[in-house]
Amino acid sequence: MEQSGEQLIQAIQLDVWNALHDPEVLKKCLDGCLSMERVSDHQFQAVVSAKIGPVRAKFNALIHVENLAPPDSYTLVVDVKGGVAGFGKGTADISLSSMGDTTNLTYTVKGHVGGRLAQIGSRLIVSASRKMADSFFANFAKLWAENQV
Amino acid sequence: MTTETGIGASVKRKEDARFITGKGRYTDDINLVNQTYLVFARSPYAHAKINGIDLEPAKATPGVVAVFTGKDLAADEIGDLPCGWMVKSKDGSDMISPSHPPIAIDKVNYVGEPYALVIADTPDAARNGAEAIEANFEVLEAVLSTADATSGPQIHENAPNNRSYDWELGDKDATDTAFDNAAHITKLDIVNNRLIPNAIETRAALGDFDSSTGNYTLYTTSQNPHVERLILAAFVNVAPEARLRVISPDVGGGFGSKIFVYAEETAVIWAAGKLGRPVKWRAERTESFLGDAHGRDHVTHAELAIDDDGKFTGLRVSTKANMGAYLSTFASSVPTYLYGTLLAGQYTTPNIYVEVQAVFTNTCSVDAYRGAGRPEATFVVERLVETAARELNMDPAELRRKNFIPPDAFPYETPVALTYDTGNYGISLDKALDLADVAGFESRRSDSESRGKKRGLGYSCYIEACGLAPSQVAISLGAGVGLFESAEIRVDVTGSVTAITGSHSHGQGHETTFAQLISDRFGIPFESVDVVHGDTGRSDYGLGTYGSRSIAVGGSALMSAADKIIAKGKKIAAHMLNSNEDNVDFADGRFTAADTNESLAFGEVAFSAYVPGNFPLEELEPGLSEKAFYDPANFTYPAGAHICEVEIDPDTGVTEIAQFVAVDDFGNVINPMIVEGQVHGGLAQGIGQALLEHGIYDADSGNLITGSYLDYAMPRADHLPDFTVDTTVTPCTHNPLGVKGCGEAGAIGSTAAVMNAVTDALGVIDMPMPATPETVWKVARGA
Amino acid sequence: MAVKLNVNSVEHTLEVPSNTLLSEILRDHLNLTGTHIGCDTSQCGACVVHMDGKSIKSCTVLAAQADGADVTTIEGIANGGELHPMQEAFRNNHALQCGFCTPGMIMSAIDLVQSNDKLSAQEIREGLDGNFCRCTGYHNIVKAVLEAQEQM
Amino acid sequence: MYQFKHHKSTSVDHASELHSNSDEGLYLAGGMTLIPSMKLRLTAPTDLIDLSSIEGLAGISNSYAGLRIGAMTRHCEVSASSEIPALASLASLIGDNQVRNRGTIGGSLANNDPAADYPAAVLGLGATIHTNKRDIDGDSFFLGLFETALDEGEIITAVTFPIPKRAAYAKFPNPASRYAIVGAMVSDSGSGIRVGITGAGACAFRARAFESALNKDFSVDAISAIEIDHSDFNVDIHASAEFRGHLIGAMVRQAVVQLTE
Structure with missing residues (x-):
C-alpha cells in the first residue's frame, strides 16, 4: 500500500525539522503512544497501544531515521512487532519546504502488515494504516497550531 | 438381483443415521485420559532465517508441559516429509526435492510454517506458551509470483532458479510442424487461480503411545491412513510400521487436502511418544488456510492449431506450476501425469506437446485438490476450443462434435500417453444441449438484453482419468507406491458380512455403496453388510480415497474378494449337497447343485463353514473369509458435457448462474443418488473457482490475505443454482463393475463452462479468474 | 464462574472459567460432540444450536451469556426414537455427505422453517447463508428443507 | 481467549460504574464482533460488562420523534418490525440469521465498523442516538474508522429513527x-x-x-x-x-x- 498527504505547519522550517526529531513531540503525535525513547542518534524505540475497532494490540516499534538531508527531507523506517497480532514494516518519506513563516510538510507512506491481523482483517489494513499516518501528521500540525511544541 | 438395495438403486445412506443425530465421531470428538494439547508457533514471515529461538518464556508459562523445536525432532532422527512421486526433467535429470523438515530448523519458507511446538495441559495454556516464544528472524526477500518465480531470489540451496523440474510430454517437432501448417491458430494466456480446499472439518490429530507395549496410535483426519502410516514409519521415522496404528474415524471432507502427510500429525505422534501422554492438535481455520496444501495455481500459454476444415491439428501448452515452498506428498504428479496426459481431451488432436516447469515460491505447498491436474487440463483445452469456435465463427458445439473421438475409434490411443478404453462423447453433448434448451437461448438472451443484462452460454466437454493405474505403469512413471486396492470379506457364522476396504470414505458414502455391491453379489440383505474402513489395525493395507478411485479400484477389489468367497462357498455347498463344485451355481443368494437342483442359502453355507461337523478337512479349510488385491488394467475415463448459462449485471459486475447442466458418463452407476450428490459438490467447487474463490498472497509481505472466511469467498447456498444433472452410460471395459468414478467430474468440467459463459456474455476472449464483480465490471466497460 | 443451563431438557450447573464458550460447554463438559467447530470467525455455522428457541452460533456465545438459557443441540431434536422431520428429510434427500456441517445445517434449517413455513427455494438458500457445506453444493439441502417444511 | 471478569450489569448506571472501575473494560452487547476478536486474541479486555441483563434496553416503540429502538434490540427484531420497511429490510441483510439473532443495534453503532449496515440507516434516515449522557445527532456521530462521538464509557441506550415518507x-x-x-x-x-x-x-x-x-x-x-x-x-x-x-x-x-x- 502507498499513500501520501500534506500538512501546512505553523512554524519555520528549521523548527519543524528539529521537532520531528524530538521524541517528546513524536510521542504526542502518535496515537496511543505509551513511550518513545531515543536509543541512538538516529533511532527511536516506541511502545504503542493501538485501538482499531475491536482490535486492541500493544506494539513495539523501532524507528530508524534515514536519508537525512537536513532541513529538507528524510525517511522514517518503522519496524513494528505486535506479538500475536502480527508485524508491520513501513517507510515514510518526509519533505519540508519553507513557505516563509510556515512550512509545507509532504509525506509518502509505504508499508505492509503481516501476521494474524492481516490474515483476518485484510479489508481494514489500508484504511487503518492510512488513518494512523494521516493522524500522525495532522496531530503534528495541530501541536503547532495550538502552540504546544 | 435387482432389489431396492441392489446395484443401481438409490439406497438411502447407512452412515446418515449417525451424522443426522450428531453421533458422528470425528477426530476432535475423541479424547483420551491425561490428554495434552499442542499448539504450533508459526512463521509470520514468508522467507526468513531463524537466528535463534528463545523458548524460556514459553516453558515458564503456566500449564505448559513441553516446548520443542525442529532441532528436537532432528535429534530423534525424525526425517523429512517426502514427496512420493519422482518426475524427471526434459534432460533426464531427477526433479529437485528440497529438504522438508516437519518443523523448520534454520529457515522458514512460507507464512504459517511451524517452527516450534508447545504442549500444555489445556488449549489456552498451549496458546499462551506459543505466543511467548520469541524467535529471532532475519527476514529475506520472498518469491511470491508463479510467473516470475524462476527469476526471484533462490529459496532452496539445491534448487537454482527455484525450479524443481522442467518436464515435457509429446512430440515437439511434429506439433511445431502442425502449427507451421495450420489454417488458424488460437492462443490464450491462462492463469488458473490458487484455491484453498476448505473441508469444513479442519485437520486434527490425536497421538497416543502405550509404553507397556511400545505401540503408537494416531487418530487423524486422513483420506488414506495406510499411506500415512507407511510414510510416517518408513520415511519420517516416527515409529516402526508394525507398532503404528493409524485410525481415520469419520472425516469431515477432504477434497485432496487430507491425502498428504503433514508436519502436524508427525509432531503429534512424535510428541506423544516423547511425553508418554496423549497429544491432541486441532487446526484453527486460519491454520488450515495457511497450511493445508492448496490447489491449482498455474500460469499457462496455450495454442491450438486448426486446419481449413475446423479439425484440430496441434496443441502446444507451456505451463508454470507453483509448487509452493516444498514438494508436498504427491505434488509433483499433479501438473505432469495428471495434467499433461489429459490434454487430448475428447478430441482427435493428433499432435500435442506440453512442457511444465514446476517452481518454488514462498507460499504454502500446492498439491492435489479435487480433480488435481485434470481441471487445469480441461480448463486449457475447453477455453481454447470455445475461443477457437468464436474466432472461426462456428457453433462451439459443432466444432467440438467435428473433433470428438468417434465411438468406433475406441480403444483410442492419445498422443499424450493414455489409451481411452471407451466413450461416446456425442450422446452426452446431445443430451446436455437438449436439457439446457440451447435452442431457446437466443430468445433468453434478448430477454436479458431488454432488462439491461448480458447473457452468455458456455460449454465444457471434459475427460478425466480416474482410478490411477496400473501399478506397473505408475511406478515406471515415478510413483512411490502401488496403486492397487485391497479388500477383505469376512462372512460371519450367521451369514452376515464384514467388508473391509482400503478405500476411505470422508463423505462419499462407501458404507452404503459397498454394502450394495456385497448385498447384491451375495443375495443377502443390505442390512447384513457392515463396511469397515479407515483403520490400519483392521485392514491389511490400502491406498485410500482420492482421484475418484474408490468404486473403480476399491469396489473391484471387493468384487474379487467376493468371487473368492463364492468359489469357496461352492466347494462347501458341493460337499453339503453331495455334488461336485463344478456343478454348483450361485445365484440370488443360493448355491444350487445343477444335477439335483437342491440348494442352500448363503447363510447356511456360511454356518457350515464355521461349524464344520463333517468337513473333509484335508481338502477344505473351515471358515469363510477372503482377501483380494485388485490392480486395475488401465485408468477409467469418465467424460461429460457441461453447459452453463449466466446472466451478468454489467452495472455491478454480478454474475448469476442462470442454469447449469451436467451430463456425465460414469459407466455403470451403483447408487445414482450418491453419484448425483458427488456431481453437485464438484460443480459447486468448480463454479466457486470460476466466480468466487481465490487464495491471495500479499505481494509485499508474502502474507496470506485470504486467511479467513472474511476474505476467502466460500460458495454459499445463495451463490449457487439448482443443478440439472443426468448421465449417459458406456461401461468401463476393464473392471468387473464397468464403473468409472464420479467424485471429481463436477470440479473438472464446470470451471471452463462458467468462464466460457462469462466471456460469451461479455463478448471477450480474455477474462481473469475468478470473475469477481469488479473484474467483470472492468471487463464489461472495456477497462 | 457458575453457569446454569438447560440442555436438551436436562438441567446442568457447571463451574467454568469466564472465557468458556457455549460450544466448549457442549463439547467438552457435556460431551455433546454433535456440535462442531469449523471456523474461528463465526461464519461456517457448524456450531449452530438453538438458544431459547433461536438458532445461534455457539462458538460466538460465551457460556456466561447462556446462563439461564434453554439450549437445544442436534442430539436433542429427535423425539425418542423418532427423528425430527428435518433429520428425516436430510436423509431422504441425500442432503449430507461428510456430515460435518450437517448438525449446524439442520439446526439452522429448523429455525428457518419455524419462523416461516412457506419458504421458496430461493428463500431457503438465503436463509441458510450462515452455514457452509463444502460437499453437497447445497442442491439437496434445499430439497430437504422444502420437504421438511411440509412435515413440520 | 484470554481470561477476563464477566459482569452482569443491572442498570445502565451500574454498567457505567463497572466500566469506570475496570482496568480495560469493554461493554458486551451482542458480541458478534467482540467475541471473535477475543477468540483470535486480538483484544484482551480485563472486564466484560454484559449489557444484556439490563431491563428496558431492548425493544421497539413508537415515539413522537419516530421509531425508538432500544440499544440491545437484536437485528432479528428490527428485521421483523413493520414501521420502517427499509430499516427492517436493512436489518434482514446483516450477516446471517444467527448473527441477526444475537447482534444488537447499539453494539453495531458503537463499534462503527466501516462496512456495517446500520450507520447507513442512521445517516440515511436522520436518526438520533440516545446515550446515558445525552442525545447525539446521527449526522455527528460517526467520526472516522471505528471512531464515534461516544466518550469513553458512554453507553448507547436507544436510537430514534424518524419515520420517512x-x-x-x-x-x-x-x-x-x-x-x-x-x-x-x-x-x-x-x-x-x-x-x-x-x-x-x-x-x-x-x-x-x-x-x-x-x-x-x-x-x-x-x-x-x-x-x-x-x-x-x-x-x-x-x-x-x-x-x-x-x-x-x-x-x-x-x-x-x-x-x-
Missing part, C-alpha cells in the same frame, strides 16, 4: 463476509432527501451530491451522471476505491428504482 436500502455485499462493500439508504422525509452510504469510506457518510440532485428531481436520470470522488475510499481485495465509487451510484440508483417503480 418512503425509503429504501440497497446493499452490495462482500461475497465472503457479507459485510457491505457499499450500502445506500435513500429516504424521503417529505421535506428532504437523505442518502446514507456505508462500506465505501472510513465510516458512513451522507452523499450530498446525490441528495441535492434527488431533491430537485427524484429520478434515476437525475443521478446517473454523478461522479463521486473516490480517492479516500476503502481498498481491499474485493473492491478498489474506484469500484466502490461506482457502486455508490449503482446502489443509490437501485434504491431510487425501488422507490419510483
Whole structure:
C-alpha cells in the first residue's frame, strides 16, 4: 500500500525539522503512544497501544531515521512487532519546504502488515494504516497550531 | 438381483443415521485420559532465517508441559516429509526435492510454517506458551509470483532458479510442424487461480503411545491412513510400521487436502511418544488456510492449431506450476501425469506437446485438490476450443462434435500417453444441449438484453482419468507406491458380512455403496453388510480415497474378494449337497447343485463353514473369509458435457448462474443418488473457482490475505443454482463393475463452462479468474 | 464462574472459567460432540444450536451469556426414537455427505422453517447463508428443507 | 481467549460504574464482533460488562420523534418490525440469521465498523442516538474508522429513527463476509432527501451530491451522471476505491428504482 498527504505547519522550517526529531513531540503525535525513547542518534524505540475497532494490540516499534538531508527531507523506517497480532514494516518519506513563516510538510507512506491481523482483517489494513499516518501528521500540525511544541 | 438395495438403486445412506443425530465421531470428538494439547508457533514471515529461538518464556508459562523445536525432532532422527512421486526433467535429470523438515530448523519458507511446538495441559495454556516464544528472524526477500518465480531470489540451496523440474510430454517437432501448417491458430494466456480446499472439518490429530507395549496410535483426519502410516514409519521415522496404528474415524471432507502427510500429525505422534501422554492438535481455520496444501495455481500459454476444415491439428501448452515452498506428498504428479496426459481431451488432436516447469515460491505447498491436474487440463483445452469456435465463427458445439473421438475409434490411443478404453462423447453433448434448451437461448438472451443484462452460454466437454493405474505403469512413471486396492470379506457364522476396504470414505458414502455391491453379489440383505474402513489395525493395507478411485479400484477389489468367497462357498455347498463344485451355481443368494437342483442359502453355507461337523478337512479349510488385491488394467475415463448459462449485471459486475447442466458418463452407476450428490459438490467447487474463490498472497509481505472466511469467498447456498444433472452410460471395459468414478467430474468440467459463459456474455476472449464483480465490471466497460 | 443451563431438557450447573464458550460447554463438559467447530470467525455455522428457541452460533456465545438459557443441540431434536422431520428429510434427500456441517445445517434449517413455513427455494438458500457445506453444493439441502417444511 | 471478569450489569448506571472501575473494560452487547476478536486474541479486555441483563434496553416503540429502538434490540427484531420497511429490510441483510439473532443495534453503532449496515440507516434516515449522557445527532456521530462521538464509557441506550415518507436500502455485499462493500439508504422525509452510504469510506457518510440532485428531481436520470470522488475510499481485495465509487451510484440508483417503480 502507498499513500501520501500534506500538512501546512505553523512554524519555520528549521523548527519543524528539529521537532520531528524530538521524541517528546513524536510521542504526542502518535496515537496511543505509551513511550518513545531515543536509543541512538538516529533511532527511536516506541511502545504503542493501538485501538482499531475491536482490535486492541500493544506494539513495539523501532524507528530508524534515514536519508537525512537536513532541513529538507528524510525517511522514517518503522519496524513494528505486535506479538500475536502480527508485524508491520513501513517507510515514510518526509519533505519540508519553507513557505516563509510556515512550512509545507509532504509525506509518502509505504508499508505492509503481516501476521494474524492481516490474515483476518485484510479489508481494514489500508484504511487503518492510512488513518494512523494521516493522524500522525495532522496531530503534528495541530501541536503547532495550538502552540504546544 | 435387482432389489431396492441392489446395484443401481438409490439406497438411502447407512452412515446418515449417525451424522443426522450428531453421533458422528470425528477426530476432535475423541479424547483420551491425561490428554495434552499442542499448539504450533508459526512463521509470520514468508522467507526468513531463524537466528535463534528463545523458548524460556514459553516453558515458564503456566500449564505448559513441553516446548520443542525442529532441532528436537532432528535429534530423534525424525526425517523429512517426502514427496512420493519422482518426475524427471526434459534432460533426464531427477526433479529437485528440497529438504522438508516437519518443523523448520534454520529457515522458514512460507507464512504459517511451524517452527516450534508447545504442549500444555489445556488449549489456552498451549496458546499462551506459543505466543511467548520469541524467535529471532532475519527476514529475506520472498518469491511470491508463479510467473516470475524462476527469476526471484533462490529459496532452496539445491534448487537454482527455484525450479524443481522442467518436464515435457509429446512430440515437439511434429506439433511445431502442425502449427507451421495450420489454417488458424488460437492462443490464450491462462492463469488458473490458487484455491484453498476448505473441508469444513479442519485437520486434527490425536497421538497416543502405550509404553507397556511400545505401540503408537494416531487418530487423524486422513483420506488414506495406510499411506500415512507407511510414510510416517518408513520415511519420517516416527515409529516402526508394525507398532503404528493409524485410525481415520469419520472425516469431515477432504477434497485432496487430507491425502498428504503433514508436519502436524508427525509432531503429534512424535510428541506423544516423547511425553508418554496423549497429544491432541486441532487446526484453527486460519491454520488450515495457511497450511493445508492448496490447489491449482498455474500460469499457462496455450495454442491450438486448426486446419481449413475446423479439425484440430496441434496443441502446444507451456505451463508454470507453483509448487509452493516444498514438494508436498504427491505434488509433483499433479501438473505432469495428471495434467499433461489429459490434454487430448475428447478430441482427435493428433499432435500435442506440453512442457511444465514446476517452481518454488514462498507460499504454502500446492498439491492435489479435487480433480488435481485434470481441471487445469480441461480448463486449457475447453477455453481454447470455445475461443477457437468464436474466432472461426462456428457453433462451439459443432466444432467440438467435428473433433470428438468417434465411438468406433475406441480403444483410442492419445498422443499424450493414455489409451481411452471407451466413450461416446456425442450422446452426452446431445443430451446436455437438449436439457439446457440451447435452442431457446437466443430468445433468453434478448430477454436479458431488454432488462439491461448480458447473457452468455458456455460449454465444457471434459475427460478425466480416474482410478490411477496400473501399478506397473505408475511406478515406471515415478510413483512411490502401488496403486492397487485391497479388500477383505469376512462372512460371519450367521451369514452376515464384514467388508473391509482400503478405500476411505470422508463423505462419499462407501458404507452404503459397498454394502450394495456385497448385498447384491451375495443375495443377502443390505442390512447384513457392515463396511469397515479407515483403520490400519483392521485392514491389511490400502491406498485410500482420492482421484475418484474408490468404486473403480476399491469396489473391484471387493468384487474379487467376493468371487473368492463364492468359489469357496461352492466347494462347501458341493460337499453339503453331495455334488461336485463344478456343478454348483450361485445365484440370488443360493448355491444350487445343477444335477439335483437342491440348494442352500448363503447363510447356511456360511454356518457350515464355521461349524464344520463333517468337513473333509484335508481338502477344505473351515471358515469363510477372503482377501483380494485388485490392480486395475488401465485408468477409467469418465467424460461429460457441461453447459452453463449466466446472466451478468454489467452495472455491478454480478454474475448469476442462470442454469447449469451436467451430463456425465460414469459407466455403470451403483447408487445414482450418491453419484448425483458427488456431481453437485464438484460443480459447486468448480463454479466457486470460476466466480468466487481465490487464495491471495500479499505481494509485499508474502502474507496470506485470504486467511479467513472474511476474505476467502466460500460458495454459499445463495451463490449457487439448482443443478440439472443426468448421465449417459458406456461401461468401463476393464473392471468387473464397468464403473468409472464420479467424485471429481463436477470440479473438472464446470470451471471452463462458467468462464466460457462469462466471456460469451461479455463478448471477450480474455477474462481473469475468478470473475469477481469488479473484474467483470472492468471487463464489461472495456477497462 | 457458575453457569446454569438447560440442555436438551436436562438441567446442568457447571463451574467454568469466564472465557468458556457455549460450544466448549457442549463439547467438552457435556460431551455433546454433535456440535462442531469449523471456523474461528463465526461464519461456517457448524456450531449452530438453538438458544431459547433461536438458532445461534455457539462458538460466538460465551457460556456466561447462556446462563439461564434453554439450549437445544442436534442430539436433542429427535423425539425418542423418532427423528425430527428435518433429520428425516436430510436423509431422504441425500442432503449430507461428510456430515460435518450437517448438525449446524439442520439446526439452522429448523429455525428457518419455524419462523416461516412457506419458504421458496430461493428463500431457503438465503436463509441458510450462515452455514457452509463444502460437499453437497447445497442442491439437496434445499430439497430437504422444502420437504421438511411440509412435515413440520 | 484470554481470561477476563464477566459482569452482569443491572442498570445502565451500574454498567457505567463497572466500566469506570475496570482496568480495560469493554461493554458486551451482542458480541458478534467482540467475541471473535477475543477468540483470535486480538483484544484482551480485563472486564466484560454484559449489557444484556439490563431491563428496558431492548425493544421497539413508537415515539413522537419516530421509531425508538432500544440499544440491545437484536437485528432479528428490527428485521421483523413493520414501521420502517427499509430499516427492517436493512436489518434482514446483516450477516446471517444467527448473527441477526444475537447482534444488537447499539453494539453495531458503537463499534462503527466501516462496512456495517446500520450507520447507513442512521445517516440515511436522520436518526438520533440516545446515550446515558445525552442525545447525539446521527449526522455527528460517526467520526472516522471505528471512531464515534461516544466518550469513553458512554453507553448507547436507544436510537430514534424518524419515520420517512418512503425509503429504501440497497446493499452490495462482500461475497465472503457479507459485510457491505457499499450500502445506500435513500429516504424521503417529505421535506428532504437523505442518502446514507456505508462500506465505501472510513465510516458512513451522507452523499450530498446525490441528495441535492434527488431533491430537485427524484429520478434515476437525475443521478446517473454523478461522479463521486473516490480517492479516500476503502481498498481491499474485493473492491478498489474506484469500484466502490461506482457502486455508490449503482446502489443509490437501485434504491431510487425501488422507490419510483
